[in-house]
Amino acid sequence: MPSTGYLAAALVTAATITFALRSVPFAALRPLRGSRLIGYLGVHMPAGIMVILVVYLLRDVTFDRSPYGLPEATSLFVTVGLYVWRRNGVLGILAGTALYVLLVNAVPPLAS
Amino acid sequence: MGRVSAPPDRADGSEARLALAETAPFGFGMFPLGVAFGLLVVQSGLAWWWAPLFSGLIYAGSLEFLLVGMLLVATPLASIALTTFLVNSRHVFYALSFPLHRVRGRLARVYAMFALIDEAYALTATRPPETLSSRRILCTQVLLQSYWVTGGIVGALAGQWLPGPIDGLSFALTSLFVVLAIDACRSGQDLSDPALAVGCALVAATVAPGQMLVVAMGLYVLGLLARYRVTLDREAARA
Numbered sequence: 001m002p003s004t005g006y007l008a009a010a011l012v013t014a015a016t017i018t019f020a021l022r023s024v025p026f027a028a029l030r031p032l033r034g035s036r037l038i039g040y041l042g043v044h045m046p047a048g049i050m051v052i053l054v055v056y057l058l059r060d061v062t063f064d065r066s067p068y069g070l071p072e073a074t075s076l077f078v079t080v081g082l083y084v085w086r087r088n089g090v091l092g093i094l095a096g097t098a099l100y101v102l103l104v105n106a107v108p109p110l111a112s
Numbered sequence: 113m114g115r116v117s118a119p120p121d122r123a124d125g126s127e128a129r130l131a132l133a134e135t136a137p138f139g140f141g142m143f144p145l146g147v148a149f150g151l152l153v154v155q156s157g158l159a160w161w162w163a164p165l166f167s168g169l170i171y172a173g174s175l176e177f178l179l180v181g182m183l184l185v186a187t188p189l190a191s192i193a194l195t196t197f198l199v200n201s202r203h204v205f206y207a208l209s210f211p212l213h214r215v216r217g218r219l220a221r222v223y224a225m226f227a228l229i230d231e232a233y234a235l236t237a238t239r240p241p242e243t244l245s246s247r248r249i250l251c252t253q254v255l256l257q258s259y260w261v262t263g264g265i266v267g268a269l270a271g272q273w274l275p276g277p278i279d280g281l282s283f284a285l286t287s288l289f290v291v292l293a294i295d296a297c298r299s300g301q302d303l304s305d306p307a308l309a310v311g312c313a314l315v316a317a318t319v320a321p322g323q324m325l326v327v328a329m330g331l332y333v334l335g336l337l338a339r340y341r342v343t344l345d346r347e348a349a350r351a
Binding site for chain 1: 136137140141157158162165166169170171172175179182183184186187189192193196197200201203204205206207208209212222225226228230233234237238279280283284285286287288289290291292293294295296297305306308309310312313314317321324325328329332333336337339340343
């Protein structure tokens, strides 16, 4: 079992670097504040970043063999469908997630 | 700063309620994941209180999961530092469009930067900055962290009795980001942003599967810069 001193040192290391990564760019980018370029990036970044996070979360889905990404595709179809149809994001997320948990746990051929 | 666009902070209650309503869907994703993290901590043999310490001080979900495994095999601090840098370097890009200028107070700003996780960026950068008050942004971030930390404590304390985390619950995060992506794409003019993003993500997954997030986001920012350049050139040609 790792010693408390080692665990604390690791905690401080990870916390310090994470905070630096989140805070230093604000100071570094200050001269650009209010520039047209930053405005442009502000408009176009969020959509792309969200899409990249989605692809990242789906990176381990296999499409070439069972279950062919079926649990993911079905559940996302339900999420998107409910969101677009009922305009209710929470409903879509809860229904899609519940369906996914059901599919991967209760339907043996779909379990990965 | 000639524009007086700042709506005065409304009564505490209404801003906090708005933040609660907006963060609730994230809570459904983050709380169960926090429980899973807490379970992992105690199932790995660490004391339960390491879970809230990690989630309270590091506050970076995917890294925290990685870290538990690394600590068990006594990974050198230098490797932990490098892994932290690589896994979390995507946050560098968030400073480009997170509305930090809307947050008032020195300590509040420090917290806003500390708690700038994917979900906080998603909830703030996708909204017009002038509609966000300082209180709204801070409530959003405090609530998000409380879902994660509380989940970790519950998971760590329940670890002795529960058989294990439920498979597939983390899919809540995926559907959440899909809904946010739809939101963000709706406010954009066309589908070229998501198309570029998918391209970058697939290239990154092929060339650098281990560092997919950083590489994909870096490529995407480069792609946007190139497009911005082309837009400027076209305008210059027209003028």
